[in-house]
Amino acid sequence: MAHATTDLIESWLIPMKMKRLLLFVTVVALSLVTSGVLLAQANPFVGTWKLNPAKSKFGAGAPPKEETITIQTVGDQDQVMVNSTAADGSASWGYEVPVKGGTGKILAGPWDAVSSKWIDDHTRETIYMKGGKEIRTNYLVVSKNGKTLTITLKGTSPQIWPLSLELI
Numbered sequence: 001m002a003h004a005t006t007d008l009i010e011s012w013l014i015p016m017k018m019k020r021l022l023l024f025v026t027v028v029a030l031s032l033v034t035s036g037v038l039l040a041q042a043n044p045f046v047g048t049w050k051l052n053p054a055k056s057k058f059g060a061g062a063p064p065k066e067e068t069i070t071i072q073t074v075g076d077q078d079q080v081m082v083n084s085t086a087a088d089g090s091a092s093w094g095y096e097v098p099v100k101g102g103t104g105k106i107l108a109g110p111w112d113a114v115s116s117k118w119i120d121d122h123t124r125e126t127i128y129m130k131g132g133k134e135i136r137t138n139y140l141v142v143s144k145n146g147k148t149l150t151i152t153l154k155g156t157s158p159q160i161w162p163l164s165l166e167l168i
Contacts, residue, residue, distance in 0.1 A: 043073060043078070044121070044122055044142040045071045045124065045142055045149070046072060046073055048071075049069045049070075050067070062086065062087035062088070064087075066084070067083070068084075070083075077099065077104070078096065078099050079107075080094055080095055080096070081093075082094060093107075093109030094107040095114045097115065097116040097126070100118075101116055111135070111136070115127050115129075119139075122142045123139065124139075124140045125140075137154045138152070138153050
């Protein structure tokens, strides 16, 4: 009889251990997926943004014919890639900065340093440097509905003119 009782208990315990393990694995997997979705939603800048020339304001010089900015989060970095078609040809440039803000690295472009900081939940400031001097500052603002990115650019380089770009 003791042997039958032991078999009954073991046959009941093994499936219970498997159910607990399956439940644990499911909870961990759902937690990871949910946290990834929440992090992606927490950064309103992530996405692909296309220049809307009709709603943009340009200073002196020829404005770009088109421009696409792609922002994605890779690990703890925001990766920004810009593809632009200017009146005098195409240009591509990019950089990475920490999601939380701070000093990043230039992936391509005329600068040798970049840093970024959050002003508020929908506003970011990005500073570009060359030779240890600030030469350009972008103020990026995502609308509350998340459909429009407005970039106001200021700079000290002769190639920089005051402008405000609206991207959708």
